[in-house]
Amino acid sequence: MKLFWTIITKLYCNLLAYGFKLPKISWLFNKPVKSVSHQLTVYILADTNFTKKEQLHILYAANNINYFCNGMVEFEIDFKLDPNNLLDIENNNTLIKARLQHPTIEKAIQEHQRQICGLCYYQPNKNRTIFLVPENLYNSTIFQATTAHELLHAIWLQHTEKPSILYDTVAYNKLLFPTKIDAQELVRVWSTVIPIKIDQFRYFKMPN
Numbered sequence: 001m002k003l004f005w006t007i008i009t010k011l012y013c014n015l016l017a018y019g020f021k022l023p024k025i026s027w028l029f030n031k032p033v034k035s036v037s038h039q040l041t042v043y044i045l046a047d048t049n050f051t052k053k054e055q056l057h058i059l060y061a062a063n064n065i066n067y068f069c070n071g072m073v074e075f076e077i078d079f080k081l082d083p084n085n086l087l088d089i090e091n092n093n094t095l096i097k098a099r100l101q102h103p104t105i106e107k108a109i110q111e112h113q114r115q116i117c118g119l120c121y122y123q124p125n126k127n128r129t130i131f132l133v134p135e136n137l138y139n140s141t142i143f144q145a146t147t148a149h150e151l152l153h154a155i156w157l158q159h160t161e162k163p164s165i166l167y168d169t170v171a172y173n174k175l176l177f178p179t180k181i182d183a184q185e186l187v188r189v190w191s192t193v194i195p196i197k198i199d200q201f202r203y204f205k206m207p208n
């Protein structure tokens with residue numbers, strides 16, 4: 001049975017990565033019997049410099065995270081941020097399109113001694129500033145997976161083990177949907193706020 005799921009889930013991810021426009025196949029995801037009461041809407045002002053194609057990748061990733069969260073958390077993304085408006089960045093959750101030469105990205109590269117695809121920072125006032133570096137996001141899967149990864153950081157989740165969206169080097173898996181491992185991390189963080197169980201989330205049924 002595990003081999004069957006491994007083949008099916010890998011095939012589905014590979015077809016998506018090849019660019020096939022497949023719908024979400026509901027039986028590949030956990031089907032919660034109960035919905036989760038809504039706790040948080042994360043409204044994000046996103047950089048107007050993202051191209052139309054990049055905007056679609058971001059919206060696809062946000063949609064996948066909303067699907068996973070089953071109503072508990074919702075992301076709303078609005079492409080109307082002028083990235084030079086520092087006051088807007090301070091006073092909102094924001095998503096910024098950064099070049100490799102951006103000072104924050106250069107600093108992170110030095111700090112981590114590796115390629116940076118995305119970052120999620122919390123400001124002292126708790127607003128989130130998310131960076132995406134399209135120069136390192138060279139295909140749609142890597143773009144979408146990295147966006148999903150940063151959005152999960154934006155609801156306080158931390159890195160997990162493979163196979164998951166929150167795995168540290170998610171960009172090199174062909175995985176676009178949170179798995180049971182991500183759901184465990186979601187429950188670990190959010191069960192301090194609301195009584196929840198892993199089965200209440202629509203995780204992708206990829207074998208561990």
Ligand SMILES: [Zn+2]
Nearest residue numbers: 149153159168
């Ligand atoms: Zn991360």
